[in-house]
Amino acid sequence: MALHASPIATMSGGELRAYKKFNADESSTMPGRLGVKETLQSIYAHLVGQGGEQAKIFQFCTPTSYFGILYVDSVRMDVSNQSLLADAAFIPCHASADMAPLVVLLQARRDKIICIKMKEDEIIFWKHILPGFSERCRQWQHKPTCEYKVAGCIPISTDPDKRYMCTCGYNVFPTNYLKDLKQSKDLLKHAVRVAVPVIFASPINTDNPASLPSPSPPAKPPAKPPVKPQAQAPVDKPEPRLVDLSAKEGKCWECSAKRHENGGVLDRCGGCKMARYCSDGCQKKDWKKGHRQLCPQLKED
Structure with missing residues (x-):
């Protein structure tokens, strides 16, 4: 399962090359779309206990606080996509949220919580895709007062101190969900059910080098005197990765x-x-x- 979510399996050839460059250059900031796949690999690796203690609780951290807590109930087969997904309760955290019950729970289970630190670019990606993960397993109806409808956009906001997911699905879970977790009733009042999949590269990605992220802006070449143009040999263009x-x-x-x-x-x-x-x-x-x-x-x- 951990290998299924690894960068080798989920990233295109170009993404993987860029990912290795960013990891080699500690001064660079990894683009959010690559950071999301790295985080998913970490989640699935901990779910099976690869390289350490098995864990099912993940705290999504910003440089100064945290913006969400993920409690995985189970890992399920995503038959339609021939993949896996984590069936989990997610607590969106923000400045106006009542965190008192969660603080008690965190203190009681501190040794079983995995903190995943993210840069701002990756956090914004998560705030856009988490509402979609909630819709994938929705068994409830959006209310007339839904925050998405009021704001006119999804997510509601990407600001650090504002809500980004609606509250319509809070506390709507199957019977005995997270039954092995103490105080689960208090927890689920603040949580929404999400289906967190393994995200793969698009099969029609041609890995155009011009569209890939770079750890640092390319240096400007020194000025050269004009030279007579010469005929260049044609360059073979890569075929699309989707092959019949x-x-x-x-x-x-x-x-x-x-x-x-x-x-x-x-x-x-x-x-x-x-x-x-x-x-x-x-x-x-x-x-x-x-x-x-x-x-x-x-x-x-």
Whole structure:
């Protein structure tokens, strides 16, 4: 389960390269969308006890306080997406929230709480996606006085001291939800049920380098005297990562030939064992065009 949520499984090739660069440069700030996937990996790793004590309670921290507490009841199969999701109660924290009952609960279970520290960019991402996670498992109706309707937007606000989720779903949970947690009745009065999934990269992401985040702005090149333009060799553009494998069956993945150039059967890719090629030249061309990203994914499957 922890490997299922790891950056190798959830990030595109470009995202993973950027993620490694940000981790190597401690002075840089990781973009929120990459931070969310890193946080999800940490949550699922703790749920199975990978590398330490197993835990089901997570405190989402800002640099100065915390903006939410997640209590996982169970991990369920997300059959429609062939993935997993954490079925949990989430307490949105903000300046106007009554935190007194939660303080007592936190003090009683301090050794079982995992604090996940986030930068502001990631916090804003979470405040946008948590309302969607609540809608995924909603078994209640929004009230006429719903805060989303009054504010005219979702989330209500991303300001640190303001509410960002509506209260319509508070305290609406199945019978015996979080039954192993003491004071769960007091807790659920402040919580809404959420389905927290593993988030994967889009299958149509072409990993355009211009669209990927950078740890630091690129340095401006020094001024050079003008030179006579020269013809440049064409650059192969990467193919989309969404590939129709059935259309490639029995054919060279580069030129669609059905036989090897020497007259024999097509060669097989030594990595994924699925791709076929009529020559070494076609295999090298397809590798540069995008098979280098697709090959590990087919191999893992």
